[in-house]
Amino acid sequence: MDIIEILFTASFWAAAIRIATPLILATMGELICERAGVLNLGIEGIMVVGAFAGWMAVYSGTGLWAGVAVAFIVGMAFGLLHSTLTVPFGLSQHVVGLGVTLLATSATYYAYRLALPEVTSPPKIAAFQPYEIPILSDIPFIGEALFSQTPFTYFAFLLVLAVAVVLYRTPLGLAVRAVGENPSAVAAQGLSVTAIRMGAVIVGSGFMAMGGAFLTMSAFDSFFFEMVNGRGWICIALVVFGSWRPGKALLGAILFAAFDALQIRVQQTEIGAEIPYQIFLMMPYILSILALVVMSRRAEVPAALMVPFNKGER
Amino acid sequence: MSTDREEVLRLDGITKRFGELTANDAVSFSLAKGEVVALLGENGAGKTTLMNILFGQYTADNGTVSVFGKTLPPGNPRAALDAGVGMVHQHFTLADNMTVQENITLGTRPLFSTRLDRKAARQRIVELSERFHLAVSPDAKVGSLSVGERQRVEILKALYRDVRILILDEPTAVLTPQETDDLFATLRQAIANGLSIIFISHKLHEVMAIADRVVVLRHGKMVDGVAIKDTDKAALAALMMGAEATPPAVAPANPGKTLMALRTVSTPDIGNAPGLKSVSLDLRAGQIIGLAGVSGNGQAAMAEVVGGQRSPDTGVLELDDEVLSKWSPRTAVESGIARIPEDRHKTGTIADFDLTENAILERYSNTPFSRGGWLDWRKSRSFANEIIHKYDVRCPGPDTTIRLLSGGNMQKLILGRVLEAAPQIILANQPVRGLDIGAVNYVHSQLLEARDRGAAVLLISEDLDEIMGLADVIHVIAEGRLSPAFNRGEKTPAELGLWMAGQGFDEPAQKQESHHAS
Numbered sequence A: 001m002d003i004i005e006i007l008f009t010a011s012f013w014a015a016a017i018r019i020a021t022p023l024i025l026a027t028m029g030e031l032i033c034e035r036a037g038v039l040n041l042g043i044e045g046i047m048v049v050g051a052f053a054g055w056m057a058v059y060s061g062t063g064l065w066a067g068v069a070v071a072f073i074v075g076m077a078f079g080l081l082h083s084t085l086t087v088p089f090g091l092s093q094h095v096v097g098l099g100v101t102l103l104a105t106s107a108t109y110y111a112y113r114l115a116l117p118e119v120t121s122p123p124k125i126a127a128f129q130p131y132e133i134p135i136l137s138d139i140p141f142i143g144e145a146l147f148s149q150t151p152f153t154y155f156a157f158l159l160v161l162a163v164a165v166v167l168y169r170t171p172l173g174l175a176v177r178a179v180g181e182n183p184s185a186v187a188a189q190g191l192s193v194t195a196i197r198m199g200a201v202i203v204g205s206g207f208m209a210m211g212g213a214f215l216t217m218s219a220f221d222s223f224f225f226e227m228v229n230g231r232g233w234i235c236i237a238l239v240v241f242g243s244w245r246p247g248k249a250l251l252g253a254i255l256f257a258a259f260d261a262l263q264i265r266v267q268q269t270e271i272g273a274e275i276p277y278q279i280f281l282m283m284p285y286i287l288s289i290l291a292l293v294v295m296s297r298r299a300e301v302p303a304a305l306m307v308p309f310n311k312g313e314r
Numbered sequence B: 001m002s003t004d005r006e007e008v009l010r011l012d013g014i015t016k017r018f019g020e021l022t023a024n025d026a027v028s029f030s031l032a033k034g035e036v037v038a039l040l041g042e043n044g045a046g047k048t049t050l051m052n053i054l055f056g057q058y059t060a061d062n063g064t065v066s067v068f069g070k071t072l073p074p075g076n077p078r079a080a081l082d083a084g085v086g087m088v089h090q091h092f093t094l095a096d097n098m099t100v101q102e103n104i105t106l107g108t109r110p111l112f113s114t115r116l117d118r119k120a121a122r123q124r125i126v127e128l129s130e131r132f133h134l135a136v137s138p139d140a141k142v143g144s145l146s147v148g149e150r151q152r153v154e155i156l157k158a159l160y161r162d163v164r165i166l167i168l169d170e171p172t173a174v175l176t177p178q179e180t181d182d183l184f185a186t187l188r189q190a191i192a193n194g195l196s197i198i199f200i201s202h203k204l205h206e207v208m209a210i211a212d213r214v215v216v217l218r219h220g221k222m223v224d225g226v227a228i229k230d231t232d233k234a235a236l237a238a239l240m241m242g243a244e245a246t247p248p249a250v251a252p253a254n255p256g257k258t259l260m261a262l263r264t265v266s267t268p269d270i271g272n273a274p275g276l277k278s279v280s281l282d283l284r285a286g287q288i289i290g291l292a293g294v295s296g297n298g299q300a301a302m303a304e305v306v307g308g309q310r311s312p313d314t315g316v317l318e319l320d321d322e323v324l325s326k327w328s329p330r331t332a333v334e335s336g337i338a339r340i341p342e343d344r345h346k347t348g349t350i351a352d353f354d355l356t357e358n359a360i361l362e363r364y365s366n367t368p369f370s371r372g373g374w375l376d377w378r379k380s381r382s383f384a385n386e387i388i389h390k391y392d393v394r395c396p397g398p399d400t401t402i403r404l405l406s407g408g409n410m411q412k413l414i415l416g417r418v419l420e421a422a423p424q425i426i427l428a429n430q431p432v433r434g435l436d437i438g439a440v441n442y443v444h445s446q447l448l449e450a451r452d453r454g455a456a457v458l459l460i461s462e463d464l465d466e467i468m469g470l471a472d473v474i475h476v477i478a479e480g481r482l483s484p485a486f487n488r489g490e491k492t493p494a495e496l497g498l499w500m501a502g503q504g505f506d507e508p509a510q511k512q513e514s515h516h517a518s
Helices: A003-007 A010-035 A043-059 A064-086 A093-115 A142-146 A151-169 A171-181 A183-188 A193-219 A231-241 A246-267 A270-274 A277-298 B047-054 B077-082 B100-105 B118-131 B147-160 B177-192 B204-210 B233-241 B299-307 B329-334 B344-348 B355-359 B377-390 B407-419 B437-452 B464-470 B493-500
Strands: B007-018 B021-032 B036-040 B062-067 B085-088 B165-169 B196-201 B213-218 B221-227 B258-266 B279-284 B287-292 B314-319 B337-340 B425-429 B456-461 B473-478
Touching: A003 A246, A010 A043, A010 A142, A010 A151, A010 A171, A010 A193, A010 A231, A010 A246, A043 A064, A043 A093, A043 A193, A043 A231, A064 A093, A064 A193, A151 A171, A151 A193, A151 A246, A171 A183, A171 A193, A171 B100, A183 A193, A193 A231, A231 A246, A231 A277, A246 A270, A246 A277, B007 B047, B007 B196, B021 B047, B021 B062, B021 B196, B036 B047, B036 B204, B036 B233, B047 B085, B047 B165, B047 B196, B077 B085, B085 B147, B100 B118, B100 B147, B118 B147, B147 B165, B147 B177, B177 B196, B177 B204, B196 B204, B204 B233, B213 B233, B221 B233, B258 B299, B279 B287, B279 B456, B287 B437, B287 B464, B287 B493, B299 B329, B299 B337, B299 B425, B299 B456, B329 B337, B337 B407, B344 B407, B355 B377, B355 B407, B377 B407, B407 B437, B425 B437, B437 B456, B437 B464, B456 B464, B464 B493, B473 B493
Parallel strands: B021 B221, B036 B196, B036 B213, B085 B165, B165 B196, B287 B456, B287 B473, B337 B425, B425 B456
Antiparallel strands: B007 B021, B007 B062, B213 B221, B258 B279, B258 B314
């Protein structure tokens, strides 16, 4: 099959959207944190813990959506840890973020061994199943690509809309954006910089954990070590790619996922067989770096990103 | 003033210490309805600290603030705002990437309400800006506004919240004379609407023009509170400085040979500001060369070229009659060019370094501060101490973080750092911006002294009075082009003003007229 032909199949785009979903969820989480001025490098670990927590909850007998909620809450707990250290204590966001990633990842593996000491292959759960949205899924091509996904994917798209509306249409969103641009402006208007930043990091971390949970509860139906596999770091890049805007970040996530879906399919073509498969694995990352170089020229970085705010200091 | 005094604000025994520095020492005063109280004092006298305590951004170590008879909880800007106190900070608290309306409405509605009510907010902003003569578009991004416009946004922020007491911290420091007049018109309108105002300044004529009463601070202590009608400028200056202030007398210059020269130098534009356009300039020993001009007409490019941050695109630089091939900040420092940078916070000092480290910043790798690759802290420290004493830098000691110093004291340290090296060429870019009279006179007398011992001083300033008072020869820069040299007293301010507006240059003006509307 030719590469161009692949791009015109609905199943290719359906795969791209599926691959994009965890990235969309976690990117929204990171975007919220960064708009408030906090870089959250805990994302990779929080996705791991979210993947485990959601899956474990369902395995222990809760419903699927309750499992998502559990992942969200566990993610928020790690967000609380991260924001306590970075906001009121003003510690280095890089060090804390990487620390949270290491802690969350190891804690997850430890919890896995505690919960399932004698298991060699992890148990499967009844994951989210594709739901064909009536009428919309009958649209040729688009119906198959977009509207025959699992409800978790639909939720991710709604989340992008919600994040955009809250950021740009509500007093809360205004405060979050302002705190990432100039915290003194927020303090001078009588709002608490600490509360707004912590709140943003906590909620954002919850969405990161949901991104992880999608992997175990929708993309697959079980938990494996290393399954997050650097997706968190991709989300950090996607936030930059999207210029800290939810809509553009969504496009970036889909673009990256499309590259990923494409490389798998190209590997199976005749030309693809001639080339070492590692080259294909690199492709989405190389293309992402190139896209990042082009896109981030015009990016508007939140002016106070990574700048701790200390009240009463000269 | 009305005779029945309705008190709206009272400060009682406010004391605040930063480490070993006592910024405010038991300060008390009150403010009545419809009154303008000016808070006068030198830099570092504790004016800003006092107002930050009043507004709840700092917590006082002692003392209370009460508004309309109620004591404010300490350290809570929200309480101050709710009580009707608004503050226009010296360093604006605006988010550049957001619109005027977003900046104004931030925090004015409960965070979890679902609507921003943008239409109503917009209408109110337009209404207020008309009533108080504060022309600014609600949809403009703050980052694209001029300094004067940003200040209007700050004032609108306070008015939008219906404040009854408005605090303005050095509001005119960043304004042109025209903008200052507009500001005063706005303030008079505010008083007519029943507001009370605290006006912080160290400019005596402004205080005389706008205030009803003056509270004078010196070294953190309140020296006096007087009614404007019972005092005059000289008396206020004496109160503020503890002694009569006199500007240094200027003896005629005794110019020597050309130390540095620019020959038809051109540089690319810097953002919106023009670069140099075929500029030739001689910096002669024993002379102060004044560069006059409206801000953003090529001064930045000139400073960068002389200071070594930029090499000419075309044209050449000569040092002691030799054409320079390599030009960098390092070679500039090594060639004996001393720089007093325009922005002492950003490029002059490193905020989190202590005074010692900042004192040796430009020469740390040379003797006596380093030997064989090792820093000699003992010598560095004693050098910092020397500057502190000789240049009267008020601070707890050489180990103080420079961030804690006021602008004037920071500038004195920079001055000491520069002059102690006995430089041959001094680039003084806006050396007295934001300083009080005492510090201004001091800086000027130091520059004159450097001139008299044979240094060439390039003085870049937007203040024509400063240039005319100090410079032996004056060049005007406009749109990156340089006027011929005028001797001291050769041109009247009005004539120089025409040059500054771009008239009189040989070549016809370029067609980029809208370029420098500000």
